[in-house]
Every structure is written in structure tokens, then in C-alpha cells.
Amino acid sequence: MKYVIGIDLGTSAVKVLLVNQEGTVCSEVSKEYPLIQSQSGFSEQDPEDWVTQTIAALKDLVRTADVAVEDIEGISYSGQMHGLVLLDAQNQVLRNAILWNDTRTTKQCKQITETLGEKLLSITRNVALEGFTLPKLLWVKENEPDLFNQAVTFVLPKDYVRFRMTGKLGMDYSDAAGTLLLDVIAGAWSTEICETFDIPIALCPALTESFDVVGTLLPNVTDETGLSETTKVFAGGADNACGAVGAGIxxxxxxxxxxxxxxxxxxxxxxxxxxxxxxxxxxxxxxxxxxxxxxxxxxxxxxxxxxxxxxxxxxxxxxxxxxxxxxxxxxxxxxxxxxxxxxxxxxxxxxxxxxxxxxxxxxxxxxxxxxxxxxxxxxxxxxxxxxxxxxxxxxxxxxxxxxxxxxxxxxxxxxxxxxxxxxxxxEQGPGMGAAMLAAFGCGWFDSLEACARKFTRVTKEFQPxxxxxxxxxxxxxxxxxxxxxxxxxxxxxxxxxxxx
Incomplete structure (x- = not known):
């Protein structure tokens, strides 16, 4: 039997699932990490906590699952959306991540709306809200200019964890759509939005499909977790997109x-x-x-x-x-x-x-x-x-x-x-969706729909x-x-x- 792992990086905890080719969850481990709320409206986390707890969860999973690590073919990710992780030229984190539920950016949202008007909707298909990433970038630019000037790229939470596990930077389209910087229909970063707010488009990472293989695990990760160096790592997706995949939507x-x-x-x-x-x-x-x-x-x-x-x-x-x-x-x-x-x-x-x-x-x-x-x-x-x-x-x-x-x-x-x-x-939500992306990426199925037919089973129907x-x-x-x-x-x- 072959297996895949779905990693769901939530707001309060990371959950890892080991799923077999029948869609059965064979083992799961969860590890918590704290919120940092230094003042009203602020909600942050230390990205290092995500990495530490994800590695710890994977180590426990491998130790307790009683399966050969060579049979674990793939890993993919689901993650909390919108959170801003800024990296410098050495790919070091410049500040705590600003999370989706942080509300400090009302001023920046108003600025975005007044500056772009209807263009914002035509490009991003969404209105400016405090949860999105662009307002967070503008807040850092205005309030922490020295840090902003050191930034070389930004990623979202699960992308940072994936980078630390593979050494490869990037972002999938489903998470990029929640930044307010993506031309949703064109599937490309918006030069117009970046230029309007004087944000270097080079800050935006390379884009990839959620089911694309992005690399394999770094040696230090295989040493710490016990996973095989041949395990394929896939890009993954935003938590809501992965939840939808896991529910067969x-x-x-x-x-x-x-x-x-x-x-x-x-x-x-x-x-x-x-x-x-x-x-x-x-x-x-x-x-x-x-x-x-x-x-x-x-x-x-x-x-x-x-x-x-x-x-x-x-x-x-x-x-x-x-x-x-x-x-x-x-x-x-x-x-x-x-x-x-x-x-x-x-x-x-x-x-x-x-x-x-x-x-x-x-x-x-x-x-x-x-x-x-x-x-x-x-x-x-x-x-x-x-x-x-x-x-x-x-x-x-x-x-x-x-x-x-x-x-x-x-x-x-x-x-x-x-x-x-x-x-x-x-029902395992986004973690199952992440596992399904890995299963599809590994070639177990010829489509996500085929994977969903195997992995999602209805037990009850409630009629109005x-x-x-x-x-x-x-x-x-x-x-x-x-x-x-x-x-x-x-x-x-x-x-x-x-x-x-």
C-alpha cells in the first residue's frame, strides 16, 4: 500500500494526515502554536513556530504510523490564507507574520479602494478587506519602511513551511488569489497594481499549480522526520480551496x-x-x-x-x-x-x-x-x-x-x-484536500474528480x-x-x- 501526507497549517495548530490509496486516514498528528496579539487588532505568529511544529508533527507521524517511509510517496499542503511573511535577500524572515484575522489595515484598504476604484474588481475580482495581503504590505511599507526596503520576496504561511522543507520558493494560484495582487483571470501578478502602489513586482514569488511537484525534502528535514529523501513535495493550496477539494467540490x-x-x-x-x-x-x-x-x-x-x-x-x-x-x-x-x-x-x-x-x-x-x-x-x-x-x-x-x-x-x-x-x-477538511493533491500529483488518479470519487463518500442525506x-x-x-x-x-x- 502507498501513502501520501496532507499538511494543514491552521491558525492555531498544524495537523498532518497519513492517507492511503483507499482514501483512509491511517494516522494523524496535531501540534499547536501561539498567537501573538501585542495590541488590539494585531494578530501575528512567528513563522519559526510553524516550521518547528510541522517537523515535530511529521516526526511523530512517521514514528507511530508503522508504515515503511519508502511507501510514503508524496506530501502536499493546505494553509491559512492571506498571511504576510516577508523575506530578505538571504530568505530570512524579517518580522512576525501578519495573519488573515489582523485588522490594523483599515486605512490601507480605504487607500486601495479610492486609488484603484473599479479597476480593483476587474483585476482581482475582490474588494479590499483587512484580511488580504496587499493592505498588509502597504502597512509595513508605511510603518516599517526599513524592514520593507530589506524585503526581497513575500510568501504566505504554508509556502514558507514548504520552502523550509524543500529550499524552493513559490506560491500556488489559489493562495495568490487571496493577496489582492493577482490578476485572477489572467493567472499572473498584476503589474498595474504593483506599480500603482510602488511595490516591486519582484517581491511576488513564482506561481505554480497546486498539484505541481516543487521538489523533494532537504537532508535536514529527512534526518529530523525520518521521511525518505525520495518523497515528492507538491505545492498545495489555500485552506478553503483544499477544503473544497477534500469535499469533492x-x-x-x-x-x-x-x-x-x-x-x-x-x-x-x-x-x-x-x-x-x-x-x-x-x-x-x-x-x-x-x-x-x-x-x-x-x-x-x-x-x-x-x-x-x-x-x-x-x-x-x-x-x-x-x-x-x-x-x-x-x-x-x-x-x-x-x-x-x-x-x-x-x-x-x-x-x-x-x-x-x-x-x-x-x-x-x-x-x-x-x-x-x-x-x-x-x-x-x-x-x-x-x-x-x-x-x-x-x-x-x-x-x-x-x-x-x-x-x-x-x-x-x-x-x-x-x-x-x-x-x-x-470528513477531514483541508488536510484531506492537501493529501488528494499529492495523490493526484503522484499519478494515482488521472484527475482530481477521480480521486474525489474514491476518497469522499456520502453517508447521510438530509432533505428539506x-x-x-x-x-x-x-x-x-x-x-x-x-x-x-x-x-x-x-x-x-x-x-x-x-x-x-
Whole structure:
């Protein structure tokens, strides 16, 4: 039996998966690393922590997996998007990486939008948001000019780890699309954007397909991990693109709902001319010559973890979610909006905050639990409705992440989305997608689609119930009124949030 390894470099931990030719996860290891939050709005990490913990995880995997290292044919990567890693002429890291959830760049986003106007959308297919890489580059250029002048190249998080394992610098198209520097349709760095903001285009690394082999492991890596020097290393992709590959989202109409800390609704797109006008993200996929549209709820699973930590800290998630069966659809007239960290789609509003609307003396905890789950799902529905408004037909949705671990929540998704919701047998998210890119790159399959047919298996289908769909559609129209009704209130309350 042959094997591949998928490395998923997340925001809080790296997870490595050993996957065989049947698509079975034979072993997995996870290693955590810290966030550095020196002041409000700053979110950074030391790239050395990524390397150290990835090597440690691979070493543990090899030690415990009980397979011959010569049978591990390939390694590929998935990584947190947008994070800025600046390197000098000796490829040494110049500063901590600035992460996707860093919000210091509001000024730079405004500058980008005002300077480029509609050209930004026509080139990058995305609006300027704090999470993207270009605003981070401009922030460093303005606030740390000496460091910026020493920079010779930049990479994203997983690309730095891959460089340290292979000695080869580069970036795949799916991650490059999240920098706000890529001409998404042309598949090339935008000279116009670089020149507009006086950024040397030489800072941008060479581009490659996600499934391209980029080299083999350096001797020090094979010594430390026990892996073979013949193991092929593939470029890998952005975490959302790899999550889509791992869920089999590889043809027109395929759609995925992923609920982790944030929530993502992602739909495969072959039509490069479909224009969402910046209302949702539009990125290059890890599959060649294809794209995906994506909407984001910033505090999806986070809303549930906040609710549990605040009101049910001693219960398991399973115990808490048993509340769903004790409250009817609509939570007896109670609505929750999951804006605990602002919102991305469709509002792109960092100031909005969450609400419970409609509380009365008859509501019990199960109603609040159900309202939280329904509110998260309503927020994700807003992205689906944006897709549908542009002519996309969405009838089946693969659900992954925390939202796929509870059957009652999966049924709520089916009813609110008005679509069949699919649960996978072996849902491993972006790490599995990275492993599939390695499997395809190693020649195990003649296409990613063939790999997906082997590696992804549906175990349950949840069909929408017509009466409940109608009830939720009425409630959704009420939900959509909460944001415009509370926007001003949230802004006024902001001054009180920071008072001691």
C-alpha cells in the first residue's frame, strides 16, 4: 500500500494526515502554536513556530504510523490564507507574520479602494478587506519602511513551511488569489497594481499549480522526520480551496458549507465571466483553470463556542445541542445574529455586533440554543442567496466542519438552505484536500474528480421539509431586517465596549 501526507497549517495548530490509496486516514498528528496579539487588532505568529511544529508533527507521524517511509510517496499542503511573511535577500524572515484575522489595515484598504476604484474588481475580482495581503504590505511599507526596503520576496504561511522543507520558493494560484495582487483571470501578478502602489513586482514569488511537484525534502528535514529523501513535495493550496477539494467540490454547481470558527459557503465556478461585483470572494481553485465563489460568516462556530462557554461551560457540545429537539423551528420567535466579531458577507462591517431579538419571559435555554444555530445558518444562507441571485443553481450542499457533527443541525441547514445537505463518511477538511493533491500529483488518479470519487463518500442525506422551509423563509425575511436596524446602535455602543 502507498501513502501520501496532507499538511494543514491552521491558525492555531498544524495537523498532518497519513492517507492511503483507499482514501483512509491511517494516522494523524496535531501540534499547536501561539498567537501573538501585542495590541488590539494585531494578530501575528512567528513563522519559526510553524516550521518547528510541522517537523515535530511529521516526526511523530512517521514514528507511530508503522508504515515503511519508502511507501510514503508524496506530501502536499493546505494553509491559512492571506498571511504576510516577508523575506530578505538571504530568505530570512524579517518580522512576525501578519495573519488573515489582523485588522490594523483599515486605512490601507480605504487607500486601495479610492486609488484603484473599479479597476480593483476587474483585476482581482475582490474588494479590499483587512484580511488580504496587499493592505498588509502597504502597512509595513508605511510603518516599517526599513524592514520593507530589506524585503526581497513575500510568501504566505504554508509556502514558507514548504520552502523550509524543500529550499524552493513559490506560491500556488489559489493562495495568490487571496493577496489582492493577482490578476485572477489572467493567472499572473498584476503589474498595474504593483506599480500603482510602488511595490516591486519582484517581491511576488513564482506561481505554480497546486498539484505541481516543487521538489523533494532537504537532508535536514529527512534526518529530523525520518521521511525518505525520495518523497515528492507538491505545492498545495489555500485552506478553503483544499477544503473544497477534500469535499469533492470540483464541478459546476457543487457547493460546500464549512463551519469552523468562521463559516464558509463555497461554490465551484467554471464561468470566469460571472460577476458577483465584489459581493462575495472570487478566487482561483486548486483545480486547474477553475474558480470558486465564497461567502464568509466571521463568527459562525465561534458564536456557538461563545454561547457554550458563557452559558453551558460544563456541558459537552453534544449535550448542549440536544436542546435543539426541545425548541421548535423558529425558536418560538427568538432570533440571534452571529455578528460577535463583525461580519464579512454580505455586509463587510467590522463594527456590527450580535443580537438576540424577541426575548420574552417564556423563552428557555433550548430556545436560545436553537436561535444561535439558526442565526449562524441564516447568515450562511445570505451567501447562498447571493449565488442564486447571479443564476447559480444550488440543490446539493456538502456540509463539513463542526456544523456537520450534529444531525439536527444538518437538518436545520437543509431546511434553511432549501437544499439537500450531504454528510461525508470521512470528513477531514483541508488536510484531506492537501493529501488528494499529492495523490493526484503522484499519478494515482488521472484527475482530481477521480480521486474525489474514491476518497469522499456520502453517508447521510438530509432533505428539506417543505413546511419547515416555508416557515424558515418567513423568519429569514425578519432576520435580514436586524442588520440595518441595529447598525447604528452597534456603532454607538462601540465606545462603551472599551471602557473599563
Amino acid at each position: 470540483l464541478s459546476d454547481g457543487d457547493t460546500m458549507c464549512s463551519i469552523g470558527t468562521s463559516g464558509v459557503v463555497l461554490s465551484f465556478e467554471e464561468n470566469q465571466h460571472r460577476d458577483f461585483r465584489g459581493k462575495v470572494h472570487f478566487f482561483n481553485h486548486a483545480k486547474e483553470n477553475s474558480y470558486y465563489a465564497m461567502g464568509v460568516t466571521l463568527a459562525a462556530g465561534f458564536s456557538l463556542s461563545w454561547f457554550k462557554g458563557t452559558f453551558a461551560p460544563d456541558e459537552s457540545y453534544e449535550e448542549l445541542l440536544s436542546d435543539l429537539r426541545e425548541s421548535p423551528a423558529g425558536a418560538r420567535g427568538l432570533i440571534f445574529t452571529p455578528y460577535l466579531a463583525g461580519e464579512r458577507t454580505p455586509y463587510a462591517d467590522a463594527m456590527i455586533r450580535g443580537s438576540f431579538i424577541g426575548i420574552d419571559g417564556n423563552h428557555k435555554r433550548p430556545d436560545f440554543t436553537r436561535a444561535v444555530i439558526e442565526g449562524i445558518t441564516f447568515s450562511l444562507k445570505e451567501s447562498i442567496e447571493l449565488f442564486r441571485s447571479e443564476g447559480k443553481v444550488i440543490r446539493r450542499i456538502v456540509s463539513i466542519g463542526g456544523g456537520a457533527k450534529n444531525d439536527d443541525w444538518l437538518q436545520i441547514q437543509a431546511d434553511i438552505f432549501n437544499a439537500t445537505v450531504l454528510k461525508l463518511e470521512n 421539509s417543505t413546511p419547515t422551509v416555508r416557515q424558515y423563509e418567513e423568519l429569514y425575511q425578519v432576520y435580514r431586517q436586524v442588520y440595518p436596524s441595529t447598525k447604528s446602535v452597534s456603532a454607538q455602543l462601540n465606545q462603551f465596549r472599551h471602557e473599563q
